[in-house]
Amino acid sequence: MKSSRWVALLVAAVLAAAPVCAQVPPPPPPPTEAPPSSGAAPIPQDLLDSLLAPIALYPDELLTQILMASTYPLEVVEAARFVKANPNLKGPALENALKDKSWDPSVLSLTSFPQVLDMMNDKLEWTQRLGDAFLQDEAAVMRTVQSLRMRAQQAGNLQSTPQQQVVVQDRYIYIQPAQPQYVYVPVYNPAVIYGPWWAPAYTPWFWYPPPVWGYPPYYGGALAVGLVWGAAWAISVNNWGWCHPNWHSGSVNININNNNVWVNRPQYRDEYRSNGNWRHDVDHRRGVAYRDTATGERYRPSSGAGVRTRENYRGRDTATRPAGGGGAGNVTRPSQPVASQRPAQPSAAQRPTQPAASQRPAQPATAQRPSEPMAAQRPSAPGTRPSPAYQPESRPQVQHEAQRGAQSRAAMQRPTSNVSRGGGAGAGRASGRGR
Numbered sequence: 218m219k220s221s222r223w224v225a226l227l228v229a230a231v232l233a234a235a236p237v238c239a240q241v242p243p244p245p246p247p248p249t250e251a252p253p254s255s256g257a258a259p260i261p262q263d264l265l266d267s268l269l270a271p272i273a274l275y276p277d278e279l280l281t282q283i284l285m286a287s288t289y290p291l292e293v294v295e296a297a298r299f300v301k302a303n304p305n306l307k308g309p310a311l312e313n314a315l316k317d318k319s320w321d322p323s324v325l326s327l328t329s330f331p332q333v334l335d336m337m338n339d340k341l342e343w344t345q346r347l348g349d350a351f352l353q354d355e356a357a358v359m360r361t362v363q364s365l366r367m368r369a370q371q372a373g374n375l376q377s378t379p380q381q382q383v384v385v386q387d388r389y390i391y392i393q394p395a396q397p398q399y400v401y402v403p404v405y406n407p408a409v410i411y412g413p414w415w416a417p418a419y420t421p422w423f424w425y426p427p428p429v430w431g432y433p434p435y436y437g438g439a440l441a442v443g444l445v446w447g448a449a450w451a452i453s454v455n456n457w458g459w460c461h462p463n464w465h466s467g468s469v470n471i472n473i474n475n476n477n478v479w480v481n482r483p484q485y486r487d488e489y490r491s492n493g494n495w496r497h498d499v500d501h502r503r504g505v506a507y508r509d510t511a512t513g514e515r516y517r518p519s520s521g522a523g524v525r526t527r528e529n530y531r532g533r534d535t536a537t538r539p540a541g542g543g544g545a546g547n548v549t550r551p552s553q554p555v556a557s558q559r560p561a562q563p564s565a566a567q568r569p570t571q572p573a574a575s576q577r578p579a580q581p582a583t584a585q586r587p588s589e590p591m592a593a594q595r596p597s598a599p600g601t602r603p604s605p606a607y608q609p610e611s612r613p614q615v616q617h618e619a620q621r622g623a624q625s626r627a628a629m630q631r632p633t634s635n636v637s638r639g640g641g642a643g644a645g646r647a648s649g650r651g652r
Contacts, residue, residue, distance in 0.1 A: 258509070260350050263416035265361045268347050270407035270421035273365035274375060274444070276392050276400060281460045281469050283333065284358065285323035285495060287348035290341060291503040292320045293327075297338035300331045304429075312455055312478075321501045322459070322479040329456040332402060332430040332447065340424060349508035352497055352516070356467030363464065365411060366390040372412040374405075374443045389464040399449035400457070404432060410443060455479055460495070469495040 272283055286293055299318075300306075306314050315325055327334050337344045351358050369375035370383075370390065377383045380401035384391040394400050407421040408414045414421070425435040431448025452458075459477045463470050471489045473480055480486065488496070499516045507513040 260353060260357075261419075262361070263419040265350060265357060266365065266416060267419035267421045268343065268350055269358065269361050270365055270411065271343075271424065273362045274369060274392065274403055274405065274410065276381060276394055277462050278457060278460060279330065279333070279400060279402065280362065280392075281462050282323045282326050283337070284347070284351045285460070285469065286321065286327055287337070287344050288352055288497050289321050289324060289501045289503070289505075290345045290348060291505055292324045292501055293334065293337050293344060294341065296320060296324050296328055297334040300328050300334055304331075308451060308453070312453070316478070321498065322477070322485060324501075325479045326456040326459075329453065330400070330402060330450050332426045335426065335430070336424050340422065343422065345505070346508075349512070352512055353508065355469070359462060359464060359467040362462075363389060366392070368411040372410070374410045378444070378446075380444075380446050380449075387465075391464075394452070396449075398452055400452055401446050401449055403444040403446060405444050471495050 272280055275283070296318075303311075303314065311328060315328060318325060327337075366375060367390065370385075375383055375390070378395065380395055381403070382393045382395045384393065404425060406423045408423065426432050426447060428434055432445060454475060455477050458475055459472050459480045461470055461472070462468075470493045471480070472493065473486050473489050488498075497516060502516070507516065
């Protein structure tokens with residue numbers, strides 16, 4: 218009887234605890250690892266989380282524009298300076314002032330969101346690293362954004378508001394403007410909005426816009442609240458609706474069928490006529506270095522014309538290159554004369570004879586003769602090339618040889634027992650120059 222009572226109490230306790238357990242959301246799934254597309258070393262996932270945390274909760278199309286524009290950091294700087302120098306240009310007046318600018322459409326579109334350009338220019342190193350990550354593995358960046366959005370939603374900090382609409386469809390989280398005429402850019406502290414940060418070695422930065430962009434004053438300290446909203450930015454055909462993320466394929470799609478004057482420029486429009494997937498344009502990179510050699514070679518493939526141009530610039534005769542190929546180092550060197558064309562060396566009979574030891578004049582004693590001149594000042598022996606003067610900036614090996622020569626000369630100047638016996642041939646040999 219007692220055992221059945223204990224069983225009934227245990228079943229009741231389990232049933233009472235079941236609703237409580239059901240309220241705990243499961244942890245977000247980790248992003249699926251995939252090899253980088255450029256063949257370079259993969260970026261750590263914690264670093265990707267840190268790079269994308271400040272913008273992962275932006276509206277989809279604005280996020281897409283930032284990702285594309287981050288691959289052109291120099292144009293971002295130019296656009297940020299232009300907007301800062303012309304704060305009163307807005308709407309059609311701004312678009313008319315930009316008609317002669319050759320920036321990428323993503324950069325041109327961001328001029329309608331000056332606070333975003335201000336942030337990217339202020340955090341320029343982050344901008345370039347974000348672009349490098351997007352160039353290396355576009356799909357990994359898109360997966361990381363979804364993972365961060367799921368964390369923010371499970372922490373209770375991502376939901377629909379009067380400024381934005383959050384939609385969950387097919388396991389993907391979409392963020393869109395709640396009003397079709399305006400875009401609101403959220404500001405939040407990544408260390409708070411996603412819950413306790415899980416990677417202390419890669420803590421994301423927190424940037425609060427200046428009051429000029431319509432945000433309430435910030436008095437310092439950690440922003441403990443959720444999303445903060447500033448001024449609304451008007452939507453136009455040129456800054457909205459021409460790109461969007463394809464979460465299923467992990468890519469960005471370009472729509473050239475709208476009336477966007479920047480997207481419908483012939484060069485840009487023709488590039489995406491057959492394939493709507495975004496592609497990086499190296500011309501808009503403006504010479505900014507890539508993250509690694511593999512990424513650089515991917516977007517800057519070497520060509521034979523470029524190699525020939527560099528060879529001509531260096532003064533090498535590439536026209537004499539044999540048709541069968543061969544080593545590049547050998548064909549670019551000036552040809553050496555053959556043995557039959559080299560000037561004949563004088564024979565032993567024609568060379569000036571050296572005086573015998575018995576015929577040489579006696580050397581004065583060390584104490585009587587003047588000090589030995591430096592090696593660079595002494596005349597060289599007949600039939601030999603003059604020794605080059607010692608230079609302080611010479612290579613270590615040359616300096617080492619010069620020190621050995623100085624030690625040898627110092628040893629020759631030391632007095633010996635033969636020197637004290639007077640001059641003569643023997644004394645000259647004892648204190649000779651050590652040839």
